[in-house]
Amino acid sequence: MPTMILVRHGRTTANASGVLAGRTPGVKLDETGREQVRRTGERLAVVPLAAVVSSPLERCRQTSRAIVEQQSEPTDLVIEKGITECDYGDWQGGTLTELGQEDLWNVVQSQPSAATFPGGESLATMQARAVAAVRRHDAELETTHGDHAVWAAVSHGDIIKAILADALGMHLDLFQRLHVDPASISIIRYGTHRPTVLASNTHAGDLAWLSVTPSTDDASVGGGAGPDAVSTHAAQASGRS
Template structure:
């Protein structure tokens, strides 16, 4: 049962300008986004991350590199096209204030499962590839590093929302109810019985409780079952 930390890239020049960047090259973090990425990296530095995977787009790579640089024991960064931004087609690069006037905009808000962006990607296809990429990588992480391993995936707002929706058992048409801010941290643990969403859209707070327990002579297996009544919560990590 590995745990994935889903991080959206920090704020970009396009975010600040109100432009839908999509897959345009050269969209970089602005000063605020760079600071956001650094704060997130510091939050994650308390965890012994075993893998870091990023969308190939520059803004995600910048965010991911900050996270990797803050890891005390070092970490190799991998890229996965499955985590790349949605292909918004003809919408890419246009101001949001113009896109709001498009007829398709209301469908994006209320029935995203019916949306295929003109000249671009269907939102169902976006979700399918993102979920497949994360679940595939999570299985590899657990197979290599064992239960309790924690890794990070750096991606984009709609991608993270679609992954969270899948983990929550939500239809894609409800995923606009989720909010994912720049450089925010969301957490999912996949198990054989079900995924568990441990956090969404967090900006601060200690993450040390996610660290796997130190190995002892007896190996305790974390149960896949949901605790009736909510349980006692995670124990404070021992340092």
């Protein structure tokens, strides 16, 4: 039962100017984005990561490097095309103001499962290949690092929203109810019975509790006692307290 940390890349020049960058090459973090990912790297520094898996686009690779550089031990950085940005086709490079006038915009907002970008991919295809990619890495890391492995996937807003929606059992038509900010952290565990979403779109807070994985993925009836209790019980079981 590894733990997957989903990290959106930091703010880019395109984000700041309201442009849909898509897969446009050379889109990089702006000054605000670089500061955002530095802080995200600091949050994750207390969590030994088995790997950082990144979208191939430059803004994600910049974010991934900021995370890896603050790890206390060498951490593998893996490039994964399966979590690259949605192929927005002819929409790529357009301003959000202009795109908002297109008929397809309302489909994307209200029925994303029916949306296919002209000259690009559908949101349903995007979700399927992204979920398949993270599930594959999660299984591989469990095999190589054990079921207590913690790893990070660095990707894009719509990709992360689609992965979260799948883990929550939400239809893709509901995924616009989710919000994922630049450099935010969301957390999923894929268990035996079901995925569990531990956090979504977080910007602050201690993550040291992620180093302790519960011995079971059964849901705690009544909600449980929280991560401090999990850490205490794990320490007692191992004879450390």
